[in-house]
Amino acid sequence: MEGLQLSNIPVDILLNILNIVLLFLIVRKLAYKPIRQFMDARTARVNAAADEAKQKADAADEARAQYEEKLQGGEAECAALREDAHRQAQSDAEKIVAQARAEAEEILAEARAEAKREHDETLGSMRREVVDLAFGISEKLLAHSVRDTDTERMADKLFDNMTDGEDAS
Numbered sequence: 786m787e788g789l790q791l792s793n794i795p796v797d798i799l800l801n802i803l804n805i806v807l808l809f810l811i812v813r814k815l816a817y818k819p820i821r822q823f824m825d826a827r828t829a830r831v832n833a834a835a836d837e838a839k840q841k842a843d844a845a846d847e848a849r850a851q852y853e854e855k856l857q858g859g860e861a862e863c864a865a866l867r868e869d870a871h872r873q874a875q876s877d878a879e880k881i882v883a884q885a886r887a888e889a890e891e892i893l894a895e896a897r898a899e900a901k902r903e904h905d906e907t908l909g910s911m912r913r914e915v916v917d918l919a920f921g922i923s924e925k926l927l928a929h930s931v932r933d934t935d936t937e938r939m940a941d942k943l944f945d946n947m948t949d950g951e952d953a954s
Contacts, residue, residue, distance in 0.1 A: 916940045
């Protein structure tokens, strides 16, 4: 057992500890700081990405809220426009009906006036015919013993009596 000597064990342990410490310091100097910087940079990028994602999510939530508000406002505006269009259509319909009634009343008044005029013309025509008939009859009956003016006066009285009777009924 020549390789392992008990008296050298504490020195070997010390040397091993010293090697580990030196190796640790060298690794720390050479590898730990760059790895740490890399990890810090990566953590910063991850945090920045998370912050950016949170900001975008907040902006998206805000935009969604605005769009929902606009949508509700649009629905209310649409309902108001529909109501306004309905009122306008109803008003237009009432105007058309009123205009049609006025035109119908005007046509009816014209028809009544035309009927009255035709009635008056017919009555005048009938009066002339009756007068002519009366003249003819009176001429034949009286054979020229009564003058024409007397016959006209009698016919006027007859028609005045007839028209006064019609007006009363």
